[in-house]
Structures are given as C-alpha cells and as structure tokens.
Amino acid sequence: MQQYAILISPSANRVYARTAARMAANEIRVFSAHALDGAIVDVEETVFGGVPYLVFCSDSLTARDFRLLANLSSLYALFAVRGSMLEPVGIERLDRYDDDLISILKYVGKTNEQFTKLLLNVTAATALAPDRILGGGVKVLDPMCGRGTTLNQAAMYGWDGFGVEVDKRDFESYSAFVQRWLKDKRLKHHAVTSRVKREGRAVGQRTRVEFAATKERHRAGDLQVLEFVNADTLRSGEVFKRASFDLIVTDAPYGVQHAAVKDTRALTRRPTEVLEAAIPIWSELLRPGGAIGLSWNLFTTARADLAAMLEDAGLEVMDSGPFLDFEHRVDQAINRDLIVARKPR
Structure with a gap:
C-alpha cells in the first residue's frame, strides 16, 4: 500500500x-x-x-x-x-483567486483562516458528493458572517457565498473590502446595495456582488455571487427562501468578543440562547441532504446541549470518529470545537 x-x-x-x-x-x-x-x-x-x-x-x-x-x-x-x-x-487546488482574498483583511475577532477552511471542508464532505464539491454551483450561507471569512473561502472554491451580519460596521467594512478587492484585481463585477423588505417592513440592508474569475467566464455567464445582509440572524428566514442552501457554516458567538441581537433588540452575551433560537430558523434554510457546520466555545455551551438543539431541529448530528476530536484551545477564555449535522433527504 x-x-x-x-x-x-x-x-x-x-x-x-x-x-x-x-x-x-x-x-x-x-x-x-x-x-x-x-x-x-x-x-x-x-x-x-x-x-x-x-x-x-x-x-x-x-x-x-x-x-x-x-x-x-x-x-x-x-x-x-x-x-x-x-x-x-502535483496538487490542483480549487482556488480561483489570489489567496489575499482570505488573508489581507485583518480585524479583532477574525476566525483563523485555516480553521474556517477546515470547517467548510468537513461540512461539505459530509453533505456533498465529490463531483459536486469539485464542480461548483454550491450555495453557502454564513448566518453570522462578520467580515466574510467564510464567504471569501466559498468564493475561492468557485461557490456562491451568502451572509447575514447584525453589526453594521462589519457589514459596511466587508462590502467596501469586496468591491475594492475586485477593482484592484481588475475583475469584472457588478455590485448593488438595496433595502430588504418583507410585507412592507424593513428587514435590513443588502449588498449583492456578481463577478467572475476571468473575462472568459464573465462573457460565458459563469458568474459567482457574494450576497450579504445587515440584519439580525434570527430574521434570516425573512431574508432568504426556505431550502436555499447546500451548506450553512458559521463560527458562533464565543461570549467574549462576539455578541448577538435578539428580537427584543437587547444586547446579549448568552450564546446558548442565541443558538437555541437561531438553529431552527437556519435548519429551514437548508436543502434536504445539506449540512450545517458550527464552531463554538465549549466554555459557554456544552456539546450535548448543542447536539440536542440540532436534533430538535430535525438534523442528524455526526457524532462518531473524527467528528469528536476537533476540540482545541484558542485562548484562556475560548475552548473551541466544531459540530456537523445533516438534513435528511
């Protein structure tokens, strides 16, 4: 062998x-x-x-x-x-773009790029056939996208990335970064910012960018999409249609640098409550056969509790072998782990 x-x-x-x-x-x-x-x-x-x-x-x-x-x-x-x-x-990576799309943007609380890629990889491997991974056309949602590390990694693979972020500064910073990066790389693209409304009520602000890796792809209509919305993650179901995504991948609040806004608009540092409210909403956005991959701080939420939330939302948790050995220390306040759950077909 x-x-x-x-x-x-x-x-x-x-x-x-x-x-x-x-x-x-x-x-x-x-x-x-x-x-x-x-x-x-x-x-x-x-x-x-x-x-x-x-x-x-x-x-x-x-x-x-x-x-x-x-x-x-x-x-x-x-x-x-x-x-x-x-x-x-010899290795032939999926990467369509220069790696500074992933690495150039620096900010406090940014998830390590290698870990983001790992989380996306294991979620995709769990849900998608190899030819689908390699063939493109995959739609990824990060419902707590921050400044877009997961979305950028999806774009590197030739996939479409969608995000929801409650922090207006993060939303604006990421919107500006993506458009500046595409201009600097001289990649043809089209960006539109608009309001998202449902039943006459404002949900949030949306930026949608369509682009291609080469002029040839652009002429052929082989476009990728990055679309992200400044809104509460608990309103993700108002922003996107049910069963829209192949993968949902996010780095959940740690209860340290991160926070989330609930329907009351009151700021909370209780990540367990946020996840308990959000997971059923996220599950509805997942296509049958798709998977959710979450990373989170074990100091705030026990693995068994998070697994129960996912199962209550109708998802099958991957709970054997290597899935149980991704725990690692980030700093004295963060002991990070990941969990993957699949939606039955």
Whole structure:
C-alpha cells in the first residue's frame, strides 16, 4: 500500500499551529469516510529528516481524489513516500483567486483562516458528493458572517457565498473590502446595495456582488455571487427562501468578543440562547441532504446541549470518529470545537 506524506502549512496563528496536525488528521479521516469511500487508512504524525509530517496510506486514490485532497486546510505540499525519499505529488487546488482574498483583511475577532477552511471542508464532505464539491454551483450561507471569512473561502472554491451580519460596521467594512478587492484585481463585477423588505417592513440592508474569475467566464455567464445582509440572524428566514442552501457554516458567538441581537433588540452575551433560537430558523434554510457546520466555545455551551438543539431541529448530528476530536484551545477564555449535522433527504 502506497504511503503519502503531507507537509503541514505554517500557520500565522501560533496557538492553532500547535494543534494543526491533529486537526488535519481528522479532516482527512472525514474526507476518507464521507467522500472517498474509506480509501485512506493509517493517518498519523511522523518525522522525516527532523521535519514533522502527516502520513497516510492508500492504494486506490484517483486523480479526482487527489483534487479533493489538494484542498485540505493545512496542506502545504504532498509527497509519495518512496523508501527514504519523498517524491512530490502535483496538487490542483480549487482556488480561483489570489489567496489575499482570505488573508489581507485583518480585524479583532477574525476566525483563523485555516480553521474556517477546515470547517467548510468537513461540512461539505459530509453533505456533498465529490463531483459536486469539485464542480461548483454550491450555495453557502454564513448566518453570522462578520467580515466574510467564510464567504471569501466559498468564493475561492468557485461557490456562491451568502451572509447575514447584525453589526453594521462589519457589514459596511466587508462590502467596501469586496468591491475594492475586485477593482484592484481588475475583475469584472457588478455590485448593488438595496433595502430588504418583507410585507412592507424593513428587514435590513443588502449588498449583492456578481463577478467572475476571468473575462472568459464573465462573457460565458459563469458568474459567482457574494450576497450579504445587515440584519439580525434570527430574521434570516425573512431574508432568504426556505431550502436555499447546500451548506450553512458559521463560527458562533464565543461570549467574549462576539455578541448577538435578539428580537427584543437587547444586547446579549448568552450564546446558548442565541443558538437555541437561531438553529431552527437556519435548519429551514437548508436543502434536504445539506449540512450545517458550527464552531463554538465549549466554555459557554456544552456539546450535548448543542447536539440536542440540532436534533430538535430535525438534523442528524455526526457524532462518531473524527467528528469528536476537533476540540482545541484558542485562548484562556475560548475552548473551541466544531459540530456537523445533516438534513435528511
């Protein structure tokens, strides 16, 4: 059986870097179980020439499988192990744009980009067939999108990203960033900002941007969409139609830097209450067979409680194997984990 070695990408976040190999190992296990028919085995950390690597074995990986694995969140380089030698394996990522779309925007409370990519990856692998992941046309919602890290990662993959954000400053900052970035890259695009109304009542302000990675794609009508709304996440069901999204992915409030606004418009720092109210609304927006991926602070909400909320909303929680080993410390006030739940077909 052929052994492969992954050189883990260096992380700008030193805390996350300490757990990156374990996180990546579990990401690979999710891909293997849900997208690769169990083709990968014996995932473990090892050292070659004093450099740490993540290794795994497989004797049945196809070109399509390697295209999937090329998008692992912490993959820097891939090698086939040949005795004591490492033979580089060419990788073809989904990325359509320069990576500064993900990295250039810096602000307090921004989720680590590698973790955002991991959360999107494991949610997609759980819900979507490999050809669907690679083929595009996927619609992703982040109902607490902040300044758009998840939306930008979806755009990198050629997918459509939609978001809801209650903080007007974040909404305006992200709107300005996206349009400036597209202009700087000289990418053809069209942006419209408008009011969202339902039954004569204002729900929020919306920015919709349509764009393409190349002039050829634009002429062919192969457009991507980034659409985000300044509104309370509890009004997401008024903003978007039911069963609109393949994936819902969000980094939930930690109860530290983040907060959320409830229907009373009173500011709360009780993330559990926000999730309890929001998850049924989000579930209605998910297509049958789609999946929700959430990350959250274990210091504010127990995993069992969050799993119960998802199950009460009619979702099937992934609660075995690698899904139970993504917990990691962010700082002294945040112990982060992720959970994925699928909507029955």
